[in-house]
Amino acid sequence: MFADSNLALRQQALVNGVWVSSTKNTTASATESAVDDSWHEVVNPATQAVIGRVPQLTEAQMEDCISAAEAAFYQWREVPAKQRCATLARWHAAIVADRERLARILTLEQGKPLAEALGEIDYAASYIQWYAQPAVLERSAVLPYGDTPTSMLVVSEPIGVCAAITPWNFPAAMITRKVAPALAAGCSMIVKPAPDTPFTALALAELALEAGIPAGVLNVVTGEAEVIGGTLTRSAKVRKLSFTGSTGVGRYLAAACAPTLKRLSLELGGNAPFIVCEDADVDAAVQGALDSKFRNAGQTCVCANAFYVHDSVYEAFADKLVARVKKLQLGRGDEAEVNIGPLINEAALTKVEQLVADAVAQGATVRCGGARWAEQAQWFVPTVLTEATQDMRCVKEEIFGPVAPLVRYSDEAGLLASLRQQEAGLAAYFYSQQLGRIQRLSRQLEVGMVGVNTGLISDAAVPFGGVKASGMGREGGQQGIEEYLETKYIKLSQ
Numbered sequence: 140m141f142a143d144s145n146l147a148l149r150q151q152a153l154v155n156g157v158w159v160s161s162t163k164n165t166t167a168s169a170t171e172s173a174v175d176d177s178w179h180e181v182v183n184p185a186t187q188a189v190i191g192r193v194p195q196l197t198e199a200q201m202e203d204c205i206s207a208a209e210a211a212f213y214q215w216r217e218v219p220a221k222q223r224c225a226t227l228a229r230w231h232a233a234i235v236a237d238r239e240r241l242a243r244i245l246t247l248e249q250g251k252p253l254a255e256a257l258g259e260i261d262y263a264a265s266y267i268q269w270y271a272q273p274a275v276l277e278r279s280a281v282l283p284y285g286d287t288p289t290s291m292l293v294v295s296e297p298i299g300v301c302a303a304i305t306p307w308n309f310p311a312a313m314i315t316r317k318v319a320p321a322l323a324a325g326c327s328m329i330v331k332p333a334p335d336t337p338f339t340a341l342a343l344a345e346l347a348l349e350a351g352i353p354a355g356v357l358n359v360v361t362g363e364a365e366v367i368g369g370t371l372t373r374s375a376k377v378r379k380l381s382f383t384g385s386t387g388v389g390r391y392l393a394a395a396c397a398p399t400l401k402r403l404s405l406e407l408g409g410n411a412p413f414i415v416c417e418d419a420d421v422d423a424a425v426q427g428a429l430d431s432k433f434r435n436a437g438q439t440c441v442c443a444n445a446f447y448v449h450d451s452v453y454e455a456f457a458d459k460l461v462a463r464v465k466k467l468q469l470g471r472g473d474e475a476e477v478n479i480g481p482l483i484n485e486a487a488l489t490k491v492e493q494l495v496a497d498a499v500a501q502g503a504t505v506r507c508g509g510a511r512w513a514e515q516a517q518w519f520v521p522t523v524l525t526e527a528t529q530d531m532r533c534v535k536e537e538i539f540g541p542v543a544p545l546v547r548y549s550d551e552a553g554l555l556a557s558l559r560q561q562e563a564g565l566a567a568y569f570y571s572q573q574l575g576r577i578q579r580l581s582r583q584l585e586v587g588m589v590g591v592n593t594g595l596i597s598d599a600a601v602p603f604g605g606v607k608a609s610g611m612g613r614e615g616g617q618q619g620i621e622e623y624l625e626t627k628y629i630k631l632s633q
């Protein structure tokens with residue numbers, strides 16, 4: 140176990156290579172005011188203790204940041220790609236060398252078990268490693284269609300100043316999978332981390348500076364969402380917004396970006412079905428269910444949301460899952476052997492509680508869990524609900540908590556038709572041993588990512604993203620760099 144005071148937290152924003160506080164209350168009359176709203180306090184979700192504070196930047200500071208990022212962009216784009224990639228490689232090495240400290244900061248502010256936090260830091264670093272490969276940038280072409288002596292060139296160029304707005308559930312990886320391709324492409328970036336988890340972002344930025352990423356190329360800004368989001372979305376200098384978060388905020392930001400016609404990547408909410416087919420290896424499916432559902436206490440966008448279990452294997456799957464879920468250990472993320480940390484805040488806990496109450500009122504059976512943990516404030520006991528139906532809120536909505544509703548099905552075509560009615564389309568999982576069924580389901584599920592006989596799908600080398608209300612654009616893989624590039628055609632004639 141570690142004490143909160145062991146970790147020195149960077150408590151300023153990074154603007155143009157300089158660590159800054161807010162200029163909000165710098166006038167005499169403002170400093171006399173009892174409430175200092177120039178800071179935002181961050182709490183440890185495991186203890187509710189304040190662990191530090193970050194500045195609430197003003198609109199004027201944001202305007203300065205955008206101008207600095209624009210100036211930095213025009214210099215960074217001229218740095219040869221190989222050199223940009225070498226700088227990213229140094230940042231990657233610095234993160235790997237400092238992974239323990241970064242993971243401890245992450246657990247401190249986010250709550251997930253330390254082993255998962257270490258896994259996230261490695262995962263976050265892997266995006267930087269992936270985009271540090273110059274080959275990922277290869278795009279340009281000379282087309283053979285012009286009359287001699289003309290040449291038709293198609294080149295890729297960086298978009299310009301980019302903004303990233305990110306959530307609290309993966310405070311490191313959601314940032315690096317935007318920043319790494321942007322910087323590799325030659326863009327500059329302004330990151331607004333979630334107010335609950337700014338310290339991981341600031342620690343990553345500190346290492347970026349040390350690795351030689353020039354001033355203004357990577358900026359991390361903290362403050363009120365409306366102030367930061369408002370200046371970023373209104374500014375014509377910001378050419379792209381990459382957002383990860385809820386579908387509601389994604390819709391709002393997309394509308395806010397419309398007047399300046401920014402390029403958008405939207406990684407939004409999910410509601411992943413996990414289907415256990417009649418020919419599934421049930422033990423493997425139970426393991427996949429645990430991996431997919433209970434990681435980060437269920438607070439993962441690609442988490443299995445509801446389980447659809449064929450009638451013929453329903454009881455076997457339910458019994459085995461309940462037996463395994465009862466063994467999950469609750470506790471602080473920094474305690475050994477802990478599998479389930481706290482939920483991020485009281486609102487998240489209340490929502491999960493309401494979803495379970497709704498399911499029970501509609502006839503679901505609580506096979507384990509079903510309530511807050513009696514021992515600690517912000518935990519929900521891992522829960523399995525049997526006889527869940529598609530009318531229940533916990534099946535229709537993204538739960539974002541450690542609750543597994545099990546819906547019984549017998550008609551595959553009917554199930555697929557009902558899943559097509561879902562708004563979300565991020566990920567789906569199924570377990571089957573039959574090639575025909577595997578091909579059919581893989582094609583027919585309307586999602587961006589499918590896990591077949593696995594509950595874990597993420598990797599820096601593959602395109603991550605959803606369809607329908609789960610957003611647009613892809614992060615990771617060869618596709619992830621496209622989000623930060625524009626195509627230009629040049630005709631050369633003598």
Ligand SMILES: NC(=O)c1ccc[n+]([C@@H]2O[C@H](COP(=O)([O-])OP(=O)(O)OC[C@H]3O[C@@H](n4cnc5c(N)ncnc54)[C@H](O)[C@@H]3O)[C@@H](O)[C@H]2O)c1
Nearest residue numbers: 305306307332333364368383384385388406407408409440
């Ligand atoms: N598709 C993906 O890749 C992916 C990954 C992680 C999380 N998510 C989704 O994120 C959600 C959980 O994250 P959350 O609760 O932090 O989401 P959220 O939408 O409330 O917040 C995300 C970010 O947006 C900011 N924000 C909120 N209102 C804003 C505004 N008006 N202007 C500018 N910024 C604003 C927040 O401060 C935060 O930084 C879930 O729905 C989850 O599925 C999706």
Ligand SMILES: N[C@@H](CC=O)C(=O)O
Nearest residue numbers: 308309439440441597
């Ligand atoms: N955990 C996700 C991100 C969304 O929460 C991932 O696997 O990248």
